[in-house]
Amino acid sequence: MDPHLLHEPHHDGSALHLDPETPAPGWPVTVRLRTWVGDPVEAVWLRTTYDAEPVYHRCAEVARDDAEESGGEGSVWWEGELPVHNPVTHYRFLLAGADGRQRWLTAAGVVEHDAPDAFDFRVSSHAPPPEWGREAVVYQVFPDRFARSAAADQRETPAWAVPAAWDDEVVFEGSDPRTPLQLFGGDLDGVVEHLDHVAALGVSVLYTTPVFPGESNHRYNASTFDGVDPLLGGDDAYQRLSEAVHERGLRLLGDLTTNHTGDTHEWFREALADPEGPGRGWYCFRADGSYECWMGHHTLPKLDHTDPGLRAAMTEGPESVVARWLRPPYDVDGWRIDVANMTGRLGATDVAHDVARTVRATAQAQRPDALVIGEHNHDASSDLDGDGWHGTMNYSGFSWPVWSWLRDEESPARAFGRPLPVPRRPGPLVARTMREWTARHGWRATTWSWNILGSHDSARIRTLVGSPEQHRVAAGLQFTLPGVPMLFAGDEIGLEGVNGEDARRTMPWDSPEAWDRTTMETYAALARLRAEHPALVRGGLRWAHVDDDTLVYLREHPAGSVLVCARRAPGGAVGLPAAALALPALDGAPARPVGDPAPLLATEGEPAPLVVRDGWLEVPAGGAGVTVWRL
Structure with a gap:
């Protein structure tokens, strides 16, 4: 049969392997490990650290499939008790073999050397993020480019802006001074008018980039945090948007820049005007009167989060910017934090995690179920652990590996912050990247x-x-791998863009004939599938088969598992041992073997059925696309 990965020892942080997923401090967690019945594991220990001192806890074998009945492809289940002594508890498994072989199982996989703790499993006793954040399908709107209401025609174009008609081409070269100034005039009432389109996609969270005034089309250079840009319709329009979103049962997420303001911000003007004033310490001024700014852009002066006054105004307490917008009449459900990776970091100063902790606490003091997501495009781990950001925009662990697997080598798309194009990589490297992140x-x-x-x-x-079919493969991965799908408005209809500025094209509401309806329907179908199957939201992830052009994986959950096959190119059938897919007996009931698998969805054509024959499950051959089955 085809090579597969189901003989590998497996554990992850889902309910099948960790009970409870969110422990109270001081209480033990039941931890489960799955090994192959043919793997001569004689003993298993949990290695954790108690106040940074390594300690070992013996695991017990609690279930074993009969090797003969399972055709030698069954499982052995081990259980151990993991004490949750520290707020974030790191752990790994030590596997001892009959032949004296010793292996470690970490969250990045099995190794036979003493690897560093960076890839250990971890469990947190900090309060979990709101469940709606994990269940979400997020839709990002860039207000200037999404939709214009009739009221937009009555507004005067500000002096800083370069006005553009809705169908004009976007100026997207960063060296062109018009790039941040080109104003198309989208507004918040325009978003309200198109919420039916958003809801029809199965979206549950609307996330808009900043709505505060700023002398640019992106508004990341805020001139105040005390009101909504009149060009977007002002405070009243934001209230109307919030009401319309919540009436549909959706959530509204704001975008807040904690790293910097614009140089026209009232705080910064006060700091410039009075070098001896209390507001001077809110920014990172140098001894010569110059100031630190974001990536050398003088219009984006950097905030100093070591200053108590700045913290009180921005992140701490009920009157802070973080808190105020989460209360009526706006009722924002949380924040996406812009430049979260650089906030509070400057040279030897690093209070970034403290800022994350403070923003989270302040937001949840206003709304217990508030969500905070930090922008980060590389290693966000130190800002996520425990009580930091609830999650991140997962470029490193999702975007870049998917891009590298599916990239058209002839594509003009430009790499994100790299001097070279994203390379096209084979499946094993993609799976390894995702596992490590x-x-x-x-x-x-x-x-x-x-x-x-x-x-x-x-x-x-x-x-x-480079093609609708490969786009739908990417969407299939987005909705079936662990994590929360986020669409940038226009993805669903096939909008294009070679870089970030070019990606900010206007939504072609008056040209529906140009929309990619098949892709739009695929997004909606994937959202429905995710809502209907707990395994796609709360299930674990076990890799079953990986080759250059094919990724097959399981999302496992006590309520039932889902099998996914993603192909970037046509490929042959893949055989998997059915016994290795069975769920364990967690409640004293018999183990649940694979019964009659049901096809659920295919991004191309009709989903072909799985065939179980002689103890083997056959994933059918097929072309590029993603197919999902219920086991």
């Missing part, structure tokens, strides 16, 4: 982080992959 970020943070195929800061996925 899941280990680095931790299971909880991974499952609340956003699976993004692109954003207002990157090329569009359609341009990167």
